[in-house]
Amino acid sequence: MASVPAISIQKLRKVYTVNEREAGLLAAVRSLVRRRTRDVVAVSDLSFEVEAGEMVGFLGPNGAGKTTTLKMLAGLLHPTSGEANVLGHTPWKREKDLLRQITMVMGQRNQLVWDIPTIDSFELNRAIYRITPSAYRKILDELTDLLDLAPLLHKPVRTLSLGERMKCEIAAALLHKPQILFLDEPTIGLDVVMQRRIRSFIGEYNRRFGASVLLTSHYMADVEALCKRVVIIHHGALLFDGDLSALIDRFSPYKTIVVSLETMDDEHVLERYGKVIERQIEEGRAVLQVPKDQTASVTSRLLADLPIRDFTIEDPAIDTIIEQVFEQEAVCETF
CATH class of the missing domain: 3.30.70.980 (YebC, transcriptional regulation domain)
Structure with missing residues (x-):
């Protein structure tokens, strides 16, 4: 019997309507009477699946639609059309049974309270997810060991370095032991040593808990270290879905x-x-x-x-190959 994918999306589409006007006072006055708009397609009929326990690199240039897709899968945005299924749930319905099993980490967003010790933010998440004290102590001990958090737990978040804060952000997002991880640039801005530690932790979490991971990153070392499969999108549409080795064979x-x-x-x-x-x-x-x-x-x-x-x-560097993929797409668009 075939296994049910942890994540499945079919013809997912997201279109934003944005206002437009020319510069100048007269144009501003005209816009009060007649407002011009245009549609911007962020995600275009995107379809793919992620199996339980699979780690997939989700790649594309800035503005390709990666973060928009992750936000729809996490239930933060409603699509314009299409379907998505995450652990048997429609994510934008925001059902509690799903929210207890997913998490989203965005490298440029904070969830920890700035002026209180890290451990207090962890306690807040424990209360939000209704984690029992015994289960909380167990997972906190595991995360503290894996990420070497002991020296950081009682420091105010504002006193932490970027790398220290990122470790704590990831730990806070995983206290409820989610089965789906949406990771949007989790190592952005970190030094090479800290990037390596975060990658090692994500891989260990996947092995220990069997979690599915959808990872976006501009650091190809993240993808090479963690993901055997990559999904590449451009202008919101699917360009490639397959093994990293197949990507190398096809484009290099x-x-x-x-x-x-x-x-x-x-x-x-x-x-x-x-x-x-x-x-x-x-x-x-x-x-x-x-x-x-x-x-x-x-x-x-x-x-x-x-x-x-x-x-x-x-083999050539993966980031070089990705550039070739987008260059070929750009050439195709000119004809």
């Missing part, structure tokens, strides 16, 4: 070979093996771009012909 026909030579007397010596996209002559290092189907033969020639000190073969 090249491999990169990083070569370190014992000596590089001729700076052009590597150009007959592939396209040189980076060159450091003093270090004897260069980066080649070669077609995937020629990688093996080029590697053999390099090893046979040149004094290789070290080399690695890599």
Whole structure:
């Protein structure tokens, strides 16, 4: 028997009607009598599913409709049309049974009370979600251990650094042990070390509690570390839905070979093996771009012909591939 998806959306659409007027006093007066409006499509007939326990990267450029989609799935916005099902519920009906099982973390929004200790905000969430004292102590202990929160619990939120506050924000959002996590840029603005810790925690929470995660991020390291599958949208419409490896195969026909030579007397010596996209002559290092189907033969020639000190073969960075996806879409739109 097939499992029921944790999240399912079908032809979801959100259109905003916005007012328009020209600059100037006369235009302002005219707008009092006749107001001009236009429709802005934020999400356009979007359809996909997320299985129970699955972590999916939800990607797109600024203005693609990612946050609007997450807000509809969290019940914060009503769609213009289409259907959505989250754990068997229609999210915008805001049913209590659903609200107890979902959470949304937005990296640029605060839910902690600014002037009181973090633990007091946690207690407030405990009361809101009606978590029993024993269950609260258990999950708080787990979150404190996973996120190293002990030194932060009794500090006023306003005294915390951005990274410390983000850890506490995530903990507050998970006190009720939700089964669905909508994460909108949870590591934005954090340093590399803190990004890594937040990613590690999200992965551990998924493994420990089997939660489904829909993650948006401009940091491709977040997606690569956590998500085997990605959904990419542009102008509110679906561009790609599949494995990260399939995305690489589809949109990147090249491999990169990083070569370190014992000596590089001729700076052009590597150009007959592939396209040189980076060159450091003093270090004897260069980066080649070669077609995937020629990688093996080029590697053999390099090893046979040149004094290789070290080399690695890599797929291009995911953010580079994402850029190629949007570039191809932009080219298609011009025809």
